[in-house]
Amino acid sequence: MNSKAEFSLDEICQNSKELLGVYPEVIYGALFTCDKKEKYSLGEVSQAIDEFLKKEVR
DSSP: OOTTOEEEHHHHHHTHHHHHSSOHHHHHHHHTTSOOOSEEEHHHHHHHHHHHHHSOOO
């Protein structure tokens, strides 16, 4: 798959388990504080998920 390709958040979330190995809720949490965009690359979402999962819980 082209890493530069961009998809809507709905498209990514509908296929989240297959594409990124997480449930849609994780994607929404990871992108909650990010700038809202029409389309995202899988690389952007994957990086946001990695950062989100490494955050310390307070």
